[in-house]
Amino acid sequence: MNHYDTHERFIQTYGEKYLNKIEHLRKRLVDWETGEDKFVVVPFEAGIGKSLQTDRIVGEYVGQHDVKGTEEVFLPDSNRFRTFLMVKPFIEDVLASVERINQHCGRPDVALGITKDNWSQYRDDADTLSLFRVVVITHERYLGIKSMEWTPQTENL
8 A cells, every 4th residue: 555545544543633634733743833942742643644644745945945955055044944863763764754755746756764774874964964954863863962061072872
């Protein structure tokens, strides 16, 4: 079953209630205020398609808002376009989200996945991370960054 079939199945099963939830999710992600001290957590029930729809919404948003990939940087404080940090539990989830976001965006280089397997190439070069509109990171990497004072000299992350 592909992701579109899942979405269609939920529409058929739950109708307007499901569509309202997905619209609420879209507004939370791209319309409502977010920022360094504001994290979006959507308390929808498990299995409703939050991850798939989040990837679609973020990919479409980035694709519709002057996507330049790594060629041009739109920093969050420019108030022009949103950037996204997404935290996922497993490496497979990170890779799948990056693939879906880039697919929905129509470009292969908009979302970047950070896992234990590639963290060493970004650990000492945080400026490179700012080139990506979407960074998807594992819980393990995110907690490692948040639990320490990060510096380029950090060795044990």
